[in-house]
Amino acid sequence: MNKRQILGFALGPLGSALIGFVTLPMLAWFFSAEDIGRISMLQVASNFAVVLFTFGLDQSYAREYHETHDKPALLKAAAAPGLLALSLLLIVLLVVSPGLLSRALFELDDTTLSIVAALSILASLVSRFLSVILRMEEKGFAFSMSQVLPKALFLAVVGIYALRATQFRFDMLLDAYTASIVAVMLVYAWNTRHAWLPALSASVARGHLGLLLKFGFPLIFGGVASWALMAMDRLFLRQLSSLTELGIFSVAASIAAAAGIVSGIFTTVWAPTVYRWAAEGDAQGKIDAVTEHLLAAVVLIFVLTGMLSWVIAYVLPATYDRVQYIVAASLAPPLLYALSECAAVGIGLARKSMYSMLASFMAAAFNVVGNYLLVPRLGAGGAAISTAVSFLLFLIVRTEFSCRVWHVVPRARLYGATSAVTAAAVGFVLFGEQHRALFMALWMAIGLMSIILFRPSLSLAVQSCAQLWHGRRLKWSS
Template sequence: MKKGSAANILSFISGPIISALIGLITIPVTTHLLSVEDFGKLNLFLITQTFIYMFIYLAMDHSFVRFYNESSGSSLLVNTLVIPVIVTIILIGSTIFQLDNISQLLFGTNDYLLVVCLLVSIPFGILERFSQLIIRMEEKGSLFASLIIFSKLIILTLIIIFSLFINLNYILVAIIYLISQFLSATLSLVFTFSHWKRIKMKDINKNEILKFLKFSIPMYPSTLMVWGLNSITVVLLRFFSTYNEVGIYSAATRVTNIINVLQSAVMSFWLPIVYRWEGEKKPHKIFELSAKIIIISTSLCFIFVLMFRDYFIILLSSSYIEAISLLPILLFVPFMSLNSEIVGIGINIKNKTYLNTIFSFITLLILMGLGIFFINELGALGAALINGVAYVLFYLMKLIGSSIVWRNLGSNFFISNLLILITLSTLEYLLNNLISIIFISAVGVVYLIICFITLLRLKTILKGEFK
């Protein structure tokens, strides 16, 4: 398959989409096998694992991608690995004698097996991450997608097989995740072994490491903030509520996180097209109408999920019924995250990416500051409320920021649309009956008509451009 070809690009996109579909199947399987409290502890294990990886990489994985085409393969690999390996040794060495305390802190038990799993997973995580980065940079889309899908399939298959013979708990499921990671890392290593075998200690170069650090360190806070935005509410629930509330909230976010696939798909074509149009000095109206069509389309998806949210219980067991009630609020997290990328595109075009860091930091402060109060009082509902509010504010900051540094794509339209979604979400959360469904359906029909009219307008303008 040719590098850069449409088929190759599609194969890169297919991996996350298919793995998300497998994840969709894994959710009901896991929630039917685990208690709400165990599901909460499993989620704490997974987000702690993600934090550890982000912490030890020091964003050197980003340096690997940035300098891949400018440095020799073996030299780049060894010099971007040095820091993560050193940090891993220090981390394992400093925690090995505190296993009981860390286990008590995270999982409320002195059984330190899960903490051992976390530490054991680090070397596999490093191998898997850098091997898959090599595959990605070599533009082997089909292989990259296959490895992602393989990892998810192993998890689902092992959970089903194990459940036939024993009663699963969160520790056993965490071990299954570890087995999947080991197999995925091993397979990734096999396909990239030609790169790994060329690593030599003599290639370690202080100046090279400093060059890579100079690039990665400014990105490091942003990387940690991404984790914070996605996970801080779960951490706060752990310390200011109960594991049961952690489980309810985690189940609800697992369902809404499926929508993140939509973000990957939209951004895969939105970014390249906008950059090309900007370079070609296309009329402002093309940018405006295109952005509006995407926002209307995502709003239709939002409305669709609201209308049929009660049916999402099939993804969970009856023990998680409370999680479904959080969906109208938590939907704002993935949708505002996606929409902020659309309306905030000018920040990237004008190379004002430091604004993204500032906006993320403000959002994280809101989550942490108000989260403690809301979660202490309302548990999972409080976590959902503050998360929804924080992402709405993040969306507004990016909308206003992009309008100032680049161009206004229709702020009044986007804010009006946001207010409509907030109204529909509130109505569905409070009523959840036939009246709310009819009203939401009517709004959906209006959105379809607006989307069709906007598409016709854009088509007319584009025809004029290509005459």
């Protein structure tokens, strides 16, 4: 994958983050924390449906893509089982108990809300399979536009609400959110029509489907465990705290997701690239180098977020004042997950997916206990702490398993740096409000040490930016 392709993939997370920085304050000012918490529960349900009903076959598709000639048949074998199963389940739920989804997710008994939620969940699963096609074909610009345009639509709808509405109800927020999810699906469908239209008439050999299930089926359990690892905080906040605390946590997580755009860029580009390296027989040295550069980026993002978190208080309403102390810990899920994808890539290359499942279960179990103990006492802050530490454990365990089944990777610096920033983030949640100056000094100290420690990575980044800028200037001058 060349620099132009990587830039194409990067435009999506960058554009989405930029739009998110505009959209999030608008949502916080016009909709209640409870309504934002309700939307967060729909996101949890959608993510669970994607994890469970892909049956791990999306990852099987990615693993076998470069080694399969009949790609339409591969796509049909991977996508059809989950799409049929989820569609049938949603239809049964809506017929048997029309208000069940709305009650379970939103604490509101409304058939219309259930139908809209079901549409959003199904569209999310379809989008998942279609997005994998663009990733594997390395069509970065099309992938990015499929991400950015729906976010822009969501912003436009919320903007219309802000200008014209006199009251802001949850159903308005749900309609805007679902419209953006469906738009994602439609744009993906248009950009991948060359792949899924032939797949409709393709024939699938039973042995081919069996091969995909052999690799993907263990990933169902690992995927559910990964979902639990990411969703336990919201579920415990819903049950042991309040929708207001859930809304505060969701806002912090949304800001962290925007700040962690490096995770979105990396995980999008990584799978097709590393599997191609493996097919070419030139993977280990490149993986070690990428891990080092990604670690430098992750540490500096933690540092900059911690140092600049005070800005949040001037952007969001007073209800969300605690977000500034929680946001650094909320960086752990996207950033440490991206690091684990890189450092533990040997699990996928060795086709030992059971180890990913085991690592996810261990971290998820830790997160359950942590949330159970901390959420009743600390609310959103307790959820952020438990999830951050759980993802650090996930990174370490997954990396150790990868070293066991593939090649040993350098990891002393990986564990030391990630432990340091996670500890600082946890301390910021607990004591940041009382000792802000002390933590500002701590973030600065970690930042200075990181500049020294990761000097080769930073020098490479500066050189790459300079070359890119010089190339643009030559293009403009000509």
